[in-house]
Amino acid sequence: MNKVLIVGLGLIGGSYARCLTKANIDVYAITKNEDDIIYAKENNIIKDGYAYVSKDFVNSFDRIIFCLYPKTMLEWVKEYKDYIKDGAIITDVSGVKGEILYQIQDLLKNKAEFIGSHPMAGKEKPGIKESDESLFLNANFIITPTKNNTKEGIEFARTIGKIISSKQQTILTPEKHDEMIAFLSQLTHAIAISLMTSNDDYENLVLYTGDSFRDLTRIANIDENLWSELFLLNKKELIESIDKFIKELNNLRNNIVNDDVEKIKNQMKTSTYRRKFFNKK
């Protein structure tokens, strides 16, 4: 891999570009705003790029990484699939796989290979200016092959995962990925948002807060366009996760109402025991 095309130079695309450039790969980009191309060139994040899509340019790449919102990625493939080089291998970064991944594989059938991958890290602030070559340091990295993928495709995703310095790579089906992400990522965001909006006295609460509330609401600062899309694309799994969580919180609530100290303590012991597995190593 001598050169790669990144489509979408935001926080994630920009961070990928920094890592790939550092690994001596020639990084080219296509993104919506000319300013981001200028910024990325001036800061040696990419070699060159354009704010428009041309067939000759796209057709010159064997390897492409989509760093777009899932639906934008699908629209892009629908519009420009004929520009893509025969036999190209393409991956993405998107937080939901299922539906969109299968649609893209169908659109590219007999032409190019699409292998899903997902770097498990991010930041509250969007945009290339927030990009950072250490954003994925020690992050988990998930690859979601289907029966349409080849060893070479999976190897491409693995190589990207290594170049961005992710710690641990895991292979999951798109379905298992989405089920897991509904719980670990989407439910946590839904909780943070609801906690933040459930008390209107926020200006006073600031005076009394400790770190617990700050920790639980860090991700309540959220990009509503991206996350409303992610929530709706993974609706079924997310609703199941929310319902399981509410059921569990209601159990605790009822144990409090009933002064059932032993049951409360048991739930706390379970939670303490399990949490130890999640300490960073």
Added chain:
Amino acid sequence: MNKVLIVGLGLIGGSYARCLTKANIDVYAITKNEDDIIYAKENNIIKDGYAYVSKDFVNSFDRIIFCLYPKTMLEWVKEYKDYIKDGAIITDVSGVKGEILYQIQDLLKNKAEFIGSHPMAGKEKPGIKESDESLFLNANFIITPTKNNTKEGIEFARTIGKIISSKQQTILTPEKHDEMIAFLSQLTHAIAISLMTSNDDYENLVLYTGDSFRDLTRIANIDENLWSELFLLNKKELIESIDKFIKELNNLRNNIVNDDVEKIKNQMKTSTYRRKFFNKK
């Protein structure tokens, strides 16, 4: 204030002792385990202390700080109130005020003054060996006077708040304190616990987790004896907070079910707007 008695040398008592000793106050202690007294003396955290309660010793202090669980503090006062010097001023560190605070003020009536205070910081690990003179650096500190308190009593609490390096001191009624703490601290712990216990596949989830889940469950590692007590002492306020939160999360859930993108985005915008107030300055 030349000398002070700390009752209870755990994480919080030990951290208070370190700060007071550093401020050139002679710190004495009473605590359950002899080992903790030995450790505290060897590490110059206290000047001296005992693992038993004697009248002559307790009676020699004008200033006392209780660093005990709330119910243990109440039991201590019931058992040893006659040992306390007439006119002594006493404060605490406890996370719930209401009921217990009024009972202690009643027990000490016409004898000593009890002024509630609460340093808003902590750590998951208990015990004097975890104590740290910077535990309360930049933390909020709440003082909860009632009609039974004097200027001198409030001033004592303020002085302690300064010595432990808290950032901001606020005066609240015990009732307002408990209402606020139910939302900011107890609800967040209830959420973290329920999130941790709502999915039994935790050993696999570790492989795929990002920082969101880690942040939301940091406090799921919890001391079940202290927190079951705090939850039950503040039952009414906590249940109200849990119910408000579940209602809000259910609203979000139903907007997802109905594909109501605008309502989902609006809740996210509100949450993003409010969260900015809680950034650390």
